[in-house]
Amino acid sequence: MRNKALMKYEAQAFGAVRQIELKREGVQIGERLLDFADVSLMRPVNHRIFIEMLGGETVEISMLGFSYDGFWEELMQKFSDRSMEALFAEEAPLMKCEGEYQFGSEHGRGLIVLMPDAVCILPQNCHAVRIPLCFASDITLKGYQLSITLESGGRYTVGKMGYDTKPFAERCIKASQDVKLRRSRMLSKHEVRPPFTEKGLFRTAQTDEYYLAAVKNGRCAVELFTHDDSATYLYRYQEEDSVFACRLREAMEAIGSRREIIYISDEQLAEKPLFRMALARCDAVSFLRGKSAGRLIHNAGHSRVLSEFLEG
Numbered sequence: 001m002r003n004k005a006l007m008k009y010e011a012q013a014f015g016a017v018r019q020i021e022l023k024r025e026g027v028q029i030g031e032r033l034l035d036f037a038d039v040s041l042m043r044p045v046n047h048r049i050f051i052e053m054l055g056g057e058t059v060e061i062s063m064l065g066f067s068y069d070g071f072w073e074e075l076m077q078k079f080s081d082r083s084m085e086a087l088f089a090e091e092a093p094l095m096k097c098e099g100e101y102q103f104g105s106e107h108g109r110g111l112i113v114l115m116p117d118a119v120c121i122l123p124q125n126c127h128a129v130r131i132p133l134c135f136a137s138d139i140t141l142k143g144y145q146l147s148i149t150l151e152s153g154g155r156y157t158v159g160k161m162g163y164d165t166k167p168f169a170e171r172c173i174k175a176s177q178d179v180k181l182r183r184s185r186m187l188s189k190h191e192v193r194p195p196f197t198e199k200g201l202f203r204t205a206q207t208d209e210y211y212l213a214a215v216k217n218g219r220c221a222v223e224l225f226t227h228d229d230s231a232t233y234l235y236r237y238q239e240e241d242s243v244f245a246c247r248l249r250e251a252m253e254a255i256g257s258r259r260e261i262i263y264i265s266d267e268q269l270a271e272k273p274l275f276r277m278a279l280a281r282c283d284a285v286s287f288l289r290g291k292s293a294g295r296l297i298h299n300a301g302h303s304r305v306l307s308e309f310l311e312g
Contacts, residue, residue, distance in 0.1 A: 009071055012063040020061065022071075022078050025273065027051065034059060036082045037273035037280075041125040044072050054126070076124065080111050083128040084120060086277035088256045091116050091205060094175065095168055099161035100145075103129065103154070112158045114172055117179045117204050119148065121158065128281050131156050132253050133176035134183050134204065141169040148172075152246045152284075179204050186210075195310055196223065200249050203256040211252060215245045219310055221296070222248070224259065232302070233263060234293040234309055244291075250284035262288055263295055 009020045013029045021028040026035040034051060041052040048062040049072060064071050095114040101107065101121045110123035119131040131148055133139075138149040145159035146169045161168055182204050192199050196212035214221045220235040237244045255261055261275050262285065269275055279286045296305055 009064060009067055011061050011067075011071075013059065013061050017063070020071075022074050024078065025082065027075070029059070029061075035273050036079055037086075037277045039079070039126060042075065042079065043124060049075070076111075079124075080122045080128075082274075083122050083277070083281065084113070086274055086281055087120055087128060087130040088203075088254070088258055088278065089113070089115055089118065089120055089130055090203075090256070094171055095164065097161040097164045097168055099158055099165070101156070101158045103156040112161065112168070114168060114175065116175055119156070119158065119172060121156070126277075126280050129156070130254065130282070132250065133172070134179045134253065135250060136176045139169075139173050139176055141166070146172065150250075152250060190225075195221070195307065198245055198248075200252055202252055202259075206257065213245070213248060214310055215241050215248065216310065217241070217312065219293075219312060220244060220248065220291075221306055221310060222252075226259070230298045231263075232296040232298070232306060234296060235288070235291040236293045237291045247284050247287050251282075251288040254282045254285050261285060263292065 010017055011020055012018075013020065018030040023033070026033050026039075034053070038054050039051060040054045043050050047064070047068050048060055051059040051061070053059065093113050093115055097112045098109065099112045100109050101112065101123065103121070106123070106127050108123055110121060113120040113122065118133055120128065121131070122128045131150070135150045135152070136148055137151050138147070140147050144165050145157050146165070148156045159165055183201055186201055186204070186207060187199060187210070190199050190210050192212060196214045198213040198215055199210060200213065201210050209226045211225060212223045218237055220237065222233040222235070224231070224233070239247075251262070258275070258278070261278060264272075264275075269279070279289070296302060296309070
């Protein structure tokens with residue numbers, strides 16, 4: 001049953017009737033918090049809810065009675081909201097629809113959200129994604145399916161949203177055109193200076209912040225031009241320069257203002273559930289962290305050390 005004043009539920013879990021509260025960061029069952037960062041999958045089966053954890057444990061919640069539908073709806077809303085936080089999706093949505101999705105080996109039905117700069121897919125598992133429309137090389141509506149292909153080769157399909165399918169597609173195409181134009185204008189204000197070979201932006205809404213990158217022969221140095229950063233980030237890679245540069249652009253756009261996610265240690269990361277969720281939901285950021293070769297603090301010897309690193 002449900003206590004409306006306290007927004008809490010009573011249900012069977014861990015072998016006893018316990019009080020359950022759905023919080024912003026997870027499911028509080030008695031004294032234990034199931035952090036959404038540790039959740040692999042949630043599924044409803046015969047008026048029971050199974051929460052599968054990344055560590056292999058499965059938690060069963062049952063005996064919700066008439067509160068079952070409301071509990072499941074609120075649980076999905078909290079999980080989706082937290083996933084959006086982990087995707088650093090901060091602008092107001094343009095559309096929200098229930099629909100089908102497919103990308104890689106993932107497929108099913110979930111919440112599809114159109115943002116001014118992205119499409120977010122929010123399934124009932126840990127594989128939520130944010131598709132940056134500024135990097136879309138093709139957006140095509142065929143029947144009831146909308147396909148989005150990125151410059152990196154990634155392909156995502158959403159659709160079967162009922163009467164919302166066509167309006168969603170039209171707004172998605174326009175949003176992509178608008179965000180590309182805005183970023184092009186913003187990038188034109190910045191000059192690439194040696195030893196750098198690339199220039200790029202973070203989120204489109206961050207109008208006065210950008211970065212320069214030197215990408216050559218398996219080594220990369222990224223200089224951030226922001227309000228609060230005074231370091232150069234170093235990377236080593238084995239991919240072709242063009243492939244790494246493409247992944248770098250996706251990662252930098254994905255992190256927005258949360259730039260510490262690209263350099264904090266694994267120990268620090270373990271203490272930040274939201275960042276752990278972000279890494280699980282953004283391959284480009286995870287890819288970039290895996291190539292890290294450290295940070296170069298700005299001091300008297302900065303130029304010399306940077307040159308030595310890039311020259312190998």
